[in-house]
Amino acid sequence: MSHPIRIGIIGAGEIARGAHIPSYQSYGQDVQVVSVSNHNKDKAVQCAEQFSIPYAYEDEQQMLEEMELDAVSICTPNKFHASQAIAALKAGCHVLCEKPPAMTAKEAEKMALEAEKAGKILTYGFHFRFQPEVETLKKYIDGGELGEIYAAQTHYNRRRGIPGWGVFTNKELQGGGTLIDNGVHMLDTALYLMGYPTPKTVLGATYQKIGQRPGVGLMGEWDYENFSVEDMARGMITFENGSSLMFESTFAANVETLSSKKVSILGDRGGADLFPLKIYQEKYDTLVDTTPAHVEERNVHEYLVHDFIECILHNKQPLSTPLEGVLIQQIIQALYESARTGEAVNIN
Ligand SMILES: NC(=O)c1ccc[n+]([C@@H]2O[C@H](COP(=O)([O-])OP(=O)(O)OC[C@H]3O[C@@H](n4cnc5c(N)ncnc54)[C@H](O)[C@@H]3O)[C@@H](O)[C@H]2O)c1
CATH class of the missing domain: 3.40.50.720 (NAD(P)-binding Rossmann-like Domain)
Incomplete structure (x- = not known):
């Protein structure tokens, strides 16, 4: 070195x-x-x-x-x-x-x-794996506080957040739209917290309802004339271990908030929502909710890059692994395939 x-x-x-x-x-x-x-x-x-x-x-x-x-x-x-x-x-x-x-x-x-x-x-x-709230929830899950994780739900919805720069609306260069771009962050976060279970079946639907016409561009003026990707994606994934995940993401949709993201994790001993973090448990004959009193502000991109360097210097395993890259790509591919055919897709 x-x-x-x-x-x-x-x-x-x-x-x-x-x-x-x-x-x-x-x-x-x-x-x-x-x-x-x-x-x-x-x-x-x-x-x-x-x-x-x-x-x-x-x-x-x-x-x-x-x-x-x-x-x-x-x-x-x-x-x-x-x-x-x-x-x-x-x-x-x-x-x-x-x-x-x-x-x-x-x-x-x-x-x-x-x-x-x-x-x-x-x-x-x-980089969402380096968000302090995600780190905290991971520690709760690893510590057994949520018990067996059997279900999750996630969305990353933008009202008019079609990127106006780059090639994010070009299917040939990007492979898709909201699912493979912003949605993939929440999908990864949910899978990470679920322990990256092996996917079994995917049922998905994608839509192209807003991107092909001009509109209010909250992330710049998008190229509506060459918009060739989905502006909404939805899906359900089941896993070999019996757990399941519901997914939704949008570049643009007629929803109330301009941008909202959420990951919900359900275990048999507790559940949690992210962004913001809230944990739901039953303890000492009482239903209790836990929220952090303080969440550190962090440049998560910097954490990601610095962690990469630490892994090189100290021979450490990075948080995101090549195998997880394969699993998430299998899910994305199956969701697009399911949206195209209208049928559920079995992986492997
Ligand atoms: N982690 C995040 O939050 C995040 C945010 C934005 C983008 N991204 C990802 O980063 C990647 C780039 O996105 P961006 O926003 O920087 O896009 P961008 O369009 O601003 O930058 C891409 C750059 O690559 C260059 N380029 C294109 N084809 C090339 C080639 N074959 N060889 C060398 N250079 C080439 C372009 O000229 C451009 O300078 C995408 O995969 C995107 O998904 C991640």
Whole structure:
């Protein structure tokens, strides 16, 4: 391992500039972002100048060959996650890949296999796991306070929150819309708290009711003429262990709140809601509700990136694993397949 750890960035857009690069740079002297690549060279150069990164590339393969990197962040549209992660792993790098892991379950499997072969870390940008409330609830669950978890429910709904930048409304480049973009964060959070059970059957429905016409854009003006993804996704997932999960997410829907997210977890000894955290139990012949008196403010993107570095430095296992990447991608793929065919989809 070189000292400082040499980091390369693939994709110089919003999440790279707003989260990954500043987070690496705030870690301190053990880490240096030495190069950035973007298929549009001007963007790479501009990003390198903005963050005082020594080298800018147009071609990530050339960067991987020349820069002797220890680790990379992949911050490109979803279509490129798998091929770029695999190339970086083959080049001997640890990889932090933005969410979702990939476009398909097969791709996520190939990424997991490559990470195993290379003996390198592969982890994903599921930063909600670093929210203090999620951490607290995980400790309650691991401590047995909720008993056996048998059901969960989650939503991430925006009233008019279709991203106006990037390629989030382009099915070819992203693989889908709200499910694979914002919904995937809550899906991952629920699965993480449930212990990532193996999915069995998925029944889903997706809708495209608002995105193909102009409207009030709370996340910028979206490209309604080329909107090719779902603006709402719903589904039910059953698992091999008998538990089940209900899911809903929207980019746009005619709901009251502008943006709302929630994860509900039900166990036989207690239940909980997240965002905000509230725990429901029966104790000493009384029904009791528990809420934290204080929730720490945190830059969760920074926590995610710093944890990635800690895992590299101290040979630690990251919170989000390649196998979980495969499982969540199986669910996403099955939900889209079920929405397309109108039939429930059995996984495996
Ligand atoms: N964790 C989060 O909360 C979060 C938030 C936003 C985005 N993301 C994820 O990050 C990824 C990027 O999103 P963004 O908002 O930064 O998008 P963006 O459009 O702002 O940035 C993507 C960048 O990748 C570049 N690019 C496109 N194709 C490329 C290729 N083949 N090779 C190299 N560079 C290429 C683009 O020119 C652009 O600079 C997506 O997968 C998205 O899901 C995660």
